[in-house]
Amino acid sequence: MEKDNTYFGVKEIARRANVSIATVDRVIHNRPGVSEKTKQKINGIIKELDYQPNILASRLASRKIISLAVLLPRVSEETDFWEAPLKGIRRAEAEIKKYGVQIQFYLFDLNDKNTFEEQIKAILETEVHGVLLSPSFIEESKQFVKTCHKLKIPYVFFDSNIPDQDNLSYIGPHLFQSGYVGAKLLTYRLKENHKVLVVNISKEIFNYNNLQIEEGFRAYFNDHNQSCEVIRVDIKDTDSLSVAKDLTRVLYEHEDIEAIFVTNSRVFAVASFLEKSKRTDISLIGYDFLKENIRFLNMGTIDFLICHKPEEQGYRGLMSLYQRLVLGAPVEKVHFMPIDIITKENHAFYQN
Amino acid sequence: MEKDNTYFGVKEIARRANVSIATVDRVIHNRPGVSEKTKQKINGIIKELDYQPNILASRLASRKIISLAVLLPRVSEETDFWEAPLKGIRRAEAEIKKYGVQIQFYLFDLNDKNTFEEQIKAILETEVHGVLLSPSFIEESKQFVKTCHKLKIPYVFFDSNIPDQDNLSYIGPHLFQSGYVGAKLLTYRLKENHKVLVVNISKEIFNYNNLQIEEGFRAYFNDHNQSCEVIRVDIKDTDSLSVAKDLTRVLYEHEDIEAIFVTNSRVFAVASFLEKSKRTDISLIGYDFLKENIRFLNMGTIDFLICHKPEEQGYRGLMSLYQRLVLGAPVEKVHFMPIDIITKENHAFYQN
DNA sequence: CCACGTTTCGGGTACGTACCCGTAAATATA
DNA sequence: TATATTTACGGGTACGTACCCGAAACGTGG
Numbered sequence: 001m002e003k004d005n006t007y008f009g010v011k012e013i014a015r016r017a018n019v020s021i022a023t024v025d026r027v028i029h030n031r032p033g034v035s036e037k038t039k040q041k042i043n044g045i046i047k048e049l050d051y052q053p054n055i056l057a058s059r060l061a062s063r064k065i066i067s068l069a070v071l072l073p074r075v076s077e078e079t080d081f082w083e084a085p086l087k088g089i090r091r092a093e094a095e096i097k098k099y100g101v102q103i104q105f106y107l108f109d110l111n112d113k114n115t116f117e118e119q120i121k122a123i124l125e126t127e128v129h130g131v132l133l134s135p136s137f138i139e140e141s142k143q144f145v146k147t148c149h150k151l152k153i154p155y156v157f158f159d160s161n162i163p164d165q166d167n168l169s170y171i172g173p174h175l176f177q178s179g180y181v182g183a184k185l186l187t188y189r190l191k192e193n194h195k196v197l198v199v200n201i202s203k204e205i206f207n208y209n210n211l212q213i214e215e216g217f218r219a220y221f222n223d224h225n226q227s228c229e230v231i232r233v234d235i236k237d238t239d240s241l242s243v244a245k246d247l248t249r250v251l252y253e254h255e256d257i258e259a260i261f262v263t264n265s266r267v268f269a270v271a272s273f274l275e276k277s278k279r280t281d282i283s284l285i286g287y288d289f290l291k292e293n294i295r296f297l298n299m300g301t302i303d304f305l306i307c308h309k310p311e312e313q314g315y316r317g318l319m320s321l322y323q324r325l326v327l328g329a330p331v332e333k334v335h336f337m338p339i340d341i342i343t344k345e346n347h348a349f350y351q352n
Numbered sequence: 353m354e355k356d357n358t359y360f361g362v363k364e365i366a367r368r369a370n371v372s373i374a375t376v377d378r379v380i381h382n383r384p385g386v387s388e389k390t391k392q393k394i395n396g397i398i399k400e401l402d403y404q405p406n407i408l409a410s411r412l413a414s415r416k417i418i419s420l421a422v423l424l425p426r427v428s429e430e431t432d433f434w435e436a437p438l439k440g441i442r443r444a445e446a447e448i449k450k451y452g453v454q455i456q457f458y459l460f461d462l463n464d465k466n467t468f469e470e471q472i473k474a475i476l477e478t479e480v481h482g483v484l485l486s487p488s489f490i491e492e493s494k495q496f497v498k499t500c501h502k503l504k505i506p507y508v509f510f511d512s513n514i515p516d517q518d519n520l521s522y523i524g525p526h527l528f529q530s531g532y533v534g535a536k537l538l539t540y541r542l543k544e545n546h547k548v549l550v551v552n553i554s555k556e557i558f559n560y561n562n563l564q565i566e567e568g569f570r571a572y573f574n575d576h577n578q579s580c581e582v583i584r585v586d587i588k589d590t591d592s593l594s595v596a597k598d599l600t601r602v603l604y605e606h607e608d609i610e611a612i613f614v615t616n617s618r619v620f621a622v623a624s625f626l627e628k629s630k631r632t633d634i635s636l637i638g639y640d641f642l643k644e645n646i647r648f649l650n651m652g653t654i655d656f657l658i659c660h661k662p663e664e665q666g667y668r669g670l671m672s673l674y675q676r677l678v679l680g681a682p683v684e685k686v687h688f689m690p691i692d693i694i695t696k697e698n699h700a701f702y703q704n
Numbered sequence: 705c706c707a708c709g710t711t712t713c714g715g716g717t718a719c720g721t722a723c724c725c726g727t728a729a730a731t732a733t734a
Numbered sequence: 735t736a737t738a739t740t741t742a743c744g745g746g747t748a749c750g751t752a753c754c755c756g757a758a759a760c761g762t763g764g
Contacts, residue, residue, distance in 0.1 A: 007750095009749095009750055009751080010750070010751065011750075011751095019713075019714085020713065020714040020715075021714085021715095021750095021751080021752095022713070022714060022715080022716095022752090022753075022754095023712085023713060023714075025751070025752065025753075026712095026713090026753095028751095029752085029753095031753095032711090032712095033711070033712060033713075034711095034712070034713080035711080035712060035713090038712085038713090053750085053751075054412070054450065054749090054750050054751070055408075055450065056408040056409075056411055056412045056450065056451075056749090056750080056751090057408075057412055057719090057749070057750035057751045057752090058750080058751055058752075059408055059719095059751090060406070060408045060409055060412060060718095060719050060720065060721095060749095060750080060751075060752090061718070061719050061750075061751040061752040061753080062719085062751080062752060062753090063718090063719085063752075063753085064752095098404075098406065098407065098408065099408070174701060177697065177698070177700070177701065180697050181695065181697040181698045184695060184696070184697045185695075188540060188541050189540055189541035220697075336701050337701070338692075338698070338701045338702055338703050339697075339698040339701050340690075340692065340693075340698075341692075341693040341695070341698065343533065343536060343537075343693070344536070345529065345532050345533040345536045345572075345691075346529070346533045346690070346691040346692075346693065348529070349526060349529065349688050349689070349690045349691050350690050351690050359720095361719095361720055361721080362720070362721065363720075363721095371743075371744085372743065372744045372745075373720095373721080373722095373744085373745095374722090374723080374724095374743070374744060374745080374746095375742080375743060375744075377721070377722065377723075378723095378742095378743085380721095381722085381723095383723095384741090384742095385741070385742060385743075386741095386742070386743080387741080387742060387743090390742085390743090405720085405721075406719090406720050406721070408719090408720080408721090409719070409720035409721045409722090409749085410720080410721055410722075411721090411749090412719095412720080412721075412722090412748095412749045412750065412751095413720075413721040413722040413723080413748070413749050414721080414722060414723090414749085415722080415723085415748090415749080416722095
C-alpha cells in the first residue's frame with residue numbers, strides 16, 4: 001500500500017508561485033531576501049493550501065540543536081518528591097532528543113536560596129532557547145523571568161505558579177480546589193460537630209502553595225456551613241523531633257481533634273508521630289506519592305493522599321517548550337493537573 | 353549551535369563492515385540477499401554501536417502506509433461512554449498520521465452481536481497491519497483473534513480483557529482491584545453493621561467485567577471481616593422504568609440498605625431513581641465520567657465515581673500498535689490503568 | 705554609459721534511511 | 735565447457751526541508 005500523495009509541500013508551493021524552493025523556504029522562515037510582492041504571493045498560496053510543514057523532514061534537514069534549561073530542586077534526603085518530575089522530564093528528553101533537543105539540568109537546594117541564584121546565573125551564561133522552572137523562591141524567580149522575557153526566551157512554570165509573569169505556560173495543580181477536595185475527604189466520615197487541624201510544615205514562613213491550599217480547605221467548610229472548628233499550626237523545623245514536639249503540644253491543648261490535614265508532602269512526619277503516640281483514631285490526609293507516605297497509607301495511618309501527577313508535570317512542562325520551539329505550535333497558558341485521590345487500595349496502579 | 357555528531361547511522365555501520373549502505377539496510381530489515389557471514393558481522397557492529405534508527409529519516413523515506421483497524425462499540429443514545437476512547441484514538445491518529453499510519457474504524461452495536469460479527473468480517477477483507485479492539489463479545493472475539501494470530505496481525509485489547517489470547521497487549525483496568533476500591537469508599541463512612549446493595553445493570557447475563565468487579569468488591573469485606581450483608585440484584589433491562597421497578601422491590605424487601613454500588617456506568621439510572629423517590633440518604637457509587645453521572649455527582653446523589661481513563665485507554669491502545677509496527681519497539685503485555693476516584697470537588701480537573 | 709553595491713532569487717547538496725535496479729560472482733544445468 | 739540461474743552486493747535516487755553559494759537583476763553615483 002502506498003502513501004497518499006495528497007500532501008502539498010514546499011515544492012508544490014514553489015511550482016504554483018513560479019519561484020524556487022529556496023524562496024519559499026525564505027518566506028516560511030521569515031528570512032530576508034524576498035521582495036514584498038512575491039512574499040505576499042507565496043503567503044497566499046501557503047494559506048490556500050493550508051500548508052503543514054513536514055516535521056520529520058524539517059528536523060532531519062536542520063543542523064541546529066535546541067537547548068533547554070530545567071531549573072528544579074535537587075532530590076534531597078528529606079523527601080524524594082522531586083524524583084517524579086525529574087523522571088517525567090527525562091522521559092520527555094528521551095522522546096525529543098532525536099529531534100535535536102538538548103536538556104541541561106540546574107539543581108538547587110530548597111533550603112538554600114543562594115543555590116537558586118547561582119543556578120540562575122549559570123543558566124544565563126549559556127545560550128538557551130527555553131526554560132522550565134519550579135519557581136520555589138518567588139522574588140528571585142520574578143527577577144529571572146523578567147530577564148528571560150527581555151531576551152525573548154520562553155519559560156514555563158510548573159508545580160507552583162506565579163501569576164502574571166508572561167510565562168509561556170503554567171503546568172500544575174489548581175491549589176485552591178485541591179484544598180477543597182482535601183476538606184471533603186476529611187469530613188466525609190466525621191460527625192456533625194468536629195474539630196480539625198491543619199498542619200503546615202515548611203521552612204518558608206510565607207508559602208504561596210500552602211496558603212492557597214489552606215484557603216480552599218477553609219472555603220469548603222464555609223460553603224457547607226459545617227459547624228466545625230479549624231485549628232492551625234505552623235511547624236518551621238522540618239525534622240521529626242520538632243514535628244513531634246509541636247504536635248504533642250497542640251493535641252494536648254485540643255484533645256478532641258478528630259482529623260488532621262497536612263498541606264504538603266511532609267504528612268509522613270505527622271503519620272510517624274501518630275503511630276508512635278498510638279493516636280490512630282485520628283484521620284489523616286496529606287499530599288504526594290512518596291515512599292514514606294505510601295507506607296503509612298498501607299498501614300492505615302494515612303487515610304488519603306492527594307496528588308497532582310508530578311511526573312506528568314515534568315513531562316508536559318518540557319513538552320510544551322518543545323511544542324513551541326520545535327513545532328511552532330501554540331501552547332495552553334494554563335494546564336491544571338488532575339486532583340488525584342490515592343488510597344491504600346488504588347495506589348498500586350497510580351501513575352505518578 | 354550545531355547538532356552533536358556522536359550519532360552513528362547506517363553509513364558508519366557500512367563503513368566499518370566494508371559493505372554498502374544497501375547491504376546494511378537489508379540486514380536491518382531482515383531482507384534476503386545477504387550471506388550469513390556478512391550478516392553476522394553487520395549485526396555485531398549494530399549491537400556494538402547500539403544503533404538506533406532515525407525514525408524521522410526512516411518514515412520519510414518509506415513509501416508504505418501502515419493501516420490499523422479499530423473495533424469498538426458505537427456511541428449510543430443510552431450512554432456516551434464510548435466517546436472517550438474514540439477521542440483518545442483520534443488524538444493518537446492525529447499524532448501519528450504524518451508517520452504514514454492510517455486508521456479505519458469499525459463500529460458495532462453493543463446490543464446486537466450480529467453487528468460485531470459483520471464488522472469482523474469487514475476487517476478481515478481488508479489489508480490491515482494491526483487491530484485495536486474492545487472484546488465485548490467474548491466467544492466471537494476469541495475466534496477473531498485466532499485468525500489474526502494465524503495471519504500474524506498483532507492485536508490489542510482494551511477496556512476489558514480476555515486472558516491468554518496471545519494479544520500484543522491489554523490496556524485497561526485491573527477490575528478486581530477496582531471493585532475493591534469501590535468497597536473501601538462505600539464503607540468509609542458507614543457504621544459497623546451495615547447492609548449494602550450491589551446493582552448489576554446489563555443485558556448480558558454473563559459479563560466478565562461486572563463479575564470481576566463484584567469479586568473485588570466482596571473481597572474487601574472478607575479481608576476486613578466487616579460484619580455486613582451484601583445484597584445483589586441483576587437488572588437485565590437497561591431502561592429507567594425497569595431499573596426503578598426492580599429497585600423499588602429490593603429496597604422494600606431490605607429497607608435498611610445504606611449504600612449502593614453499581615458495577616458499571618449505568619449508575620445514573622439508580623441515581624435518578626433515588627432522586628425521584630427521595631432516598632438521598634443512601635450512599636451511591638458507580639462508574640465512569642458520563643455527563644449524566646457528573647450531574648448526579650454535582651447534586652450529591654452520587655458520592656463517588658470510579659473511572660479508568662477511557663480516553664487514555666484509546667490513545668495508548670493505538671500507540672502501542674504504532675510502537676510495535678512503526679518503531680519496532682517492545683510493548684508491555686499488560687498496562688493497567690489507574691483506578692481514579694472522582695468527586696464533586698475534583699471532577700472539573702479530571703482527565704478522562 | 706560603466707563600475708560597483710544591493711536586492712532578489714535559483715541551483716544544488718545535505719540530512720539518514722528505503723528501496724529500485726543493475727551487475728559480478730557463485731552455483732547449477734545442459 | 736558453455737550457458738542459465740541464483741546469490742550477494744553496490745550505485746544511486748527519492749523522501750521533504752534547510753541552507754550555502756553564486757548569479758542575475760536592479761539601482762546608484764560618477
